[in-house]
Amino acid sequence: MDFMAIFSVFIDDGCIVCDACEEAAPDIFEVTEDTCFIKPDARLDGGYDRNIGKSGLKPDVVSSLSDDIFDAADACPVDVIIVVEGTGEEVPEAAEEAAPEPEVEIVPEESVEITGDDLESLLTAGDRTMSILFGSQSGNSEELAAKFAKQATDYGLDAAVHDMDGFDLSALPGMKRVLIICSTWGEGEMPDNAEELWLQASSDSAPNLSGVNFSILALGDTSYEFYCQSGKDWDDRLQHLGATRLLDRVDCDVDYDSSAAAWAIDALAVMAAVDGSGQFHENQVEAIKDRVSGAAAAGAAGEDGFTVPETAAEVIQAEISIFRYDPVSATTGKDTWVCALPGHMSVLESLRALKETHDGTLTFRDGPSDDPATAISVNGRLILPGSVRLDSVAPIRDGGLRLRIEPLPSFDVVRDLVVDHWPLERGRESSKPWMVAATREGADTAQGVVGTMDPSTADILHSITDFCSAPLLHSCSDATPHSEAYLGPAVLARTWARINDPRSSESSIVGMQDVMDSKEGIKAETDLASIRRQNGSARIIADALLDARTSTLSRGGFNGRHGKHVWWYSWSVKSSGRVNDTVIYRQVLGPMGLLGNLFSGVTARMVFGFTRTGGNVFNGMLGMLAPPAGIGKMPKQFNSSVDHHHEVVAIFNEVDGRF
Ligand SMILES: Cc1cc2nc3c(=O)[nH]c(=O)nc-3n(C[C@H](O)[C@H](O)[C@H](O)COP(=O)(O)O)c2cc1C
Ligand code: SF4
Incomplete structure (x- = not known):
C-alpha cells in the first residue's frame, strides 16, 4: 500500500485548552486541565497522554475518523495538533495488539575532541537542546526555570522549559541535558504538579536514564523538618536510574535568589560543556564561564570599553x-x-x-x-x-x-x-506623624550643635521605613481591604520607627503607643505573611510590625482577645514543657467552636477537600479531638518537648506579671 494516511497524532507544547479539538473529534482528543491528551482507545499503545512518543492510531480509527482529526488540527488556534502521515505501512495489521517497537537505528553523534581553539564549535555544533523541568506550587521554581532558560542562550544552549505536570517521562531518556528545579510542600512532599511524574519516575517501570546529564536545584524552607526533600528525592532517583550528575544539588532556603543564581552559573556551564553526542568535557567548564562573563563585561562596556552599547531586547x-x-x-x-x-x-x-x-x-x-x-x-x-x-x-x-x-x-x-489614596493620608494624619523631639545631648561641631545617633540604630530605623511606596505597602496587607479604620502597615511601620527613635520625646512615645495599641492599630493586622511575601525590604518591615504587635500585647498584660490566645499558649508551654499545636486551635475555637465545626460542615470539607490528593484522612487520634489540625492533608500535629524550658518560663514570667 502506498497511500498517505494518518499514522499518528500528538499534541506539541503550548496547548491553550480551548476545547476546539474535543468538539471536532471527541473520540480522539480529551482536553485536561492544562493540556490535551490523545485517548487510549484510539491508540495502539493504549497510552493516555499527549502522545509525544507518536504511538500509531488504530486502523479502524484511521479509516473512520481521519477527517475529524484533520478538522481538529485545522480548528486548533495554536497549531499544536501534529498529524503524522505515513504510507499506511507503518500501521500494523494486527492492530489491537501491542505496537511493535519501531526499528530505529540510532546513529550516535560523533564525540568531538575539544581543544582550547574549538570551544566555539562545542558551543555551537550538534544538538544543543537542554530541558528544564520545574515542580512548583506557588510559582517560585517556575519563575526560576523561565529565567534560567533565557540565560541559557548565553551558553549556546537551546533551552525548553517543561511543567512536570503532563510531562511525558518516556521522553526523558532521549534528553542529554536536564535541569530540575523543584520545591517541597506539605511535609516533605512533591508540589502538586510534580506528584504524577514522581509516581511514574519512582515506579519499577521507570526508564533507564543512562544518557542523561543532570543537576538539581531544590527549593525549600529550613523551618520544615523535611528540608528540600523533593529535590533530594529527584537527585537520588535520577542517579539510581543511571543518569549522570554533573553538578551537586543546591538546596535553597526561602531567600533563594542568590544561591539559585550561583547554581545557574555553574549548572549552565556544565550543561554547555556536554557536546552533541552527550559527552561531558569537564576541562572546558572554566573556559565557558570565562567566555560568558567576559562577553557580559564586554557587552556592558561596549566594544571600545568606554561607550555603553545599545541593548536590544527581544x-x-x-x-x-x-x-x-x-x-x-x-x-x-x-x-x-x-x-x-x-x-x-x-x-x-x-x-x-x-x-x-x-x-x-x-x-x-x-x-x-x-x-x-x-x-x-x-x-x-x-x-x-x-x-x-x-x-x-x-x-x-x-x-x-x-x-x-x-x-x-x-x-x-x-x-x-x-485609586483614591486619601484614606491612607487621613490615617497618616491621625497617627500624628510629626516629630516631637526630646531634649538630649548633642555634639559641638563647626556647623553648630547637632544631635548624634548610633549608626546601627540609624540603620534599623531607616530600614523599617525604607519602602518604595506607602500605597503599595498599605495594599499588601490582607486586612486593609476589610477594615477602613485600620491604619495599615505603612502608617504603623513609620509609627513604630518613631517609637524606637531615640530622638522622640517620652510624651510623644506614649501618644504613639496609644495609636499602636488602639483598635485601628497593630492588633487589626491579620497576617504579616502577606507583607513578608513582597520583594525588597518587606521582610524587615514585617519583622518590625511583629515586634510592634508583641510590644502592644505585652503592654496590655496579654489581655483582650489577642493577648489571651498568646497568654494561654505560652502558659501551656510553660506548665507542660511541651509545644503542642492543637492547643492553639482549642484556644481559638473553644469546645463550642469545635462542635460548631462539625455541624457547619468545616470538618467535612477538611476531610473531603484536603484529601483529594490522597493524603490520610486522619493524621492521628489527636485529629479526633482538634479538627482541623489533625484532619486531612494538613501538616501533622507536633507535640514535642521544649529544649530550654527554663528560658520559656523566664520569658513567660517576664511578659506576664501576674504569674
Ligand atoms: C504549606 C507549605 C509547606 C511546605 N513544606 C515544606 C517542606 O516540607 N520542606 C521544605 O523544605 N519546604 C517546605 N515549604 C517551603 C517551600 O518549598 C518554599 O516556599 C518554596 O520556595 C516554594 O517554591 P514554589 O513556589 O516553586 O512551590 C513549604 C511551604 C508551604 C507554604
Ligand atoms: S484545539 Fe489545540 S489548543 Fe485547543 S485544546 Fe485542542 S490541542 Fe489544545
Whole structure:
C-alpha cells in the first residue's frame, strides 16, 4: 500500500485548552486541565497522554475518523495538533495488539575532541537542546526555570522549559541535558504538579536514564523538618536510574535568589560543556564561564570599553488585560490588547504606548519610575510599573506574555487604574506623624550643635521605613481591604520607627503607643505573611510590625482577645514543657467552636477537600479531638518537648506579671 494516511497524532507544547479539538473529534482528543491528551482507545499503545512518543492510531480509527482529526488540527488556534502521515505501512495489521517497537537505528553523534581553539564549535555544533523541568506550587521554581532558560542562550544552549505536570517521562531518556528545579510542600512532599511524574519516575517501570546529564536545584524552607526533600528525592532517583550528575544539588532556603543564581552559573556551564553526542568535557567548564562573563563585561562596556552599547531586547508578544472603570456611567469591565512590545520596556511605558496608540481614555497615574503613587497590581503582584521591565514582570511562555493589570487593592477606584489614596493620608494624619523631639545631648561641631545617633540604630530605623511606596505597602496587607479604620502597615511601620527613635520625646512615645495599641492599630493586622511575601525590604518591615504587635500585647498584660490566645499558649508551654499545636486551635475555637465545626460542615470539607490528593484522612487520634489540625492533608500535629524550658518560663514570667 502506498497511500498517505494518518499514522499518528500528538499534541506539541503550548496547548491553550480551548476545547476546539474535543468538539471536532471527541473520540480522539480529551482536553485536561492544562493540556490535551490523545485517548487510549484510539491508540495502539493504549497510552493516555499527549502522545509525544507518536504511538500509531488504530486502523479502524484511521479509516473512520481521519477527517475529524484533520478538522481538529485545522480548528486548533495554536497549531499544536501534529498529524503524522505515513504510507499506511507503518500501521500494523494486527492492530489491537501491542505496537511493535519501531526499528530505529540510532546513529550516535560523533564525540568531538575539544581543544582550547574549538570551544566555539562545542558551543555551537550538534544538538544543543537542554530541558528544564520545574515542580512548583506557588510559582517560585517556575519563575526560576523561565529565567534560567533565557540565560541559557548565553551558553549556546537551546533551552525548553517543561511543567512536570503532563510531562511525558518516556521522553526523558532521549534528553542529554536536564535541569530540575523543584520545591517541597506539605511535609516533605512533591508540589502538586510534580506528584504524577514522581509516581511514574519512582515506579519499577521507570526508564533507564543512562544518557542523561543532570543537576538539581531544590527549593525549600529550613523551618520544615523535611528540608528540600523533593529535590533530594529527584537527585537520588535520577542517579539510581543511571543518569549522570554533573553538578551537586543546591538546596535553597526561602531567600533563594542568590544561591539559585550561583547554581545557574555553574549548572549552565556544565550543561554547555556536554557536546552533541552527550559527552561531558569537564576541562572546558572554566573556559565557558570565562567566555560568558567576559562577553557580559564586554557587552556592558561596549566594544571600545568606554561607550555603553545599545541593548536590544527581544520583542515579546504581550496580551494585556486592563481593568476599566468609568465613574460617569458607573460601568466596570476589562479591555484586552494583543501587541508586540520590546522586552526591556517598562510596564509603565507599555501603558503609555497603549494610551497613545490604542485608547486615549485609558487612565493611570504617570510619573517618574520611582513615583510611589504609580503603584498597580500586575498578575496579583504589586509593583511600581516604571521600575519593572515587561520581560521580568511575569514568566514568558512560548515567547508570549499575559498580563492582568488592575488597580491597587484596598483603595477605592477613581477611574481605571487610578485609586483614591486619601484614606491612607487621613490615617497618616491621625497617627500624628510629626516629630516631637526630646531634649538630649548633642555634639559641638563647626556647623553648630547637632544631635548624634548610633549608626546601627540609624540603620534599623531607616530600614523599617525604607519602602518604595506607602500605597503599595498599605495594599499588601490582607486586612486593609476589610477594615477602613485600620491604619495599615505603612502608617504603623513609620509609627513604630518613631517609637524606637531615640530622638522622640517620652510624651510623644506614649501618644504613639496609644495609636499602636488602639483598635485601628497593630492588633487589626491579620497576617504579616502577606507583607513578608513582597520583594525588597518587606521582610524587615514585617519583622518590625511583629515586634510592634508583641510590644502592644505585652503592654496590655496579654489581655483582650489577642493577648489571651498568646497568654494561654505560652502558659501551656510553660506548665507542660511541651509545644503542642492543637492547643492553639482549642484556644481559638473553644469546645463550642469545635462542635460548631462539625455541624457547619468545616470538618467535612477538611476531610473531603484536603484529601483529594490522597493524603490520610486522619493524621492521628489527636485529629479526633482538634479538627482541623489533625484532619486531612494538613501538616501533622507536633507535640514535642521544649529544649530550654527554663528560658520559656523566664520569658513567660517576664511578659506576664501576674504569674
Ligand atoms: C504549606 C507549605 C509547606 C511546605 N513544606 C515544606 C517542606 O516540607 N520542606 C521544605 O523544605 N519546604 C517546605 N515549604 C517551603 C517551600 O518549598 C518554599 O516556599 C518554596 O520556595 C516554594 O517554591 P514554589 O513556589 O516553586 O512551590 C513549604 C511551604 C508551604 C507554604
Ligand atoms: S484545539 Fe489545540 S489548543 Fe485547543 S485544546 Fe485542542 S490541542 Fe489544545
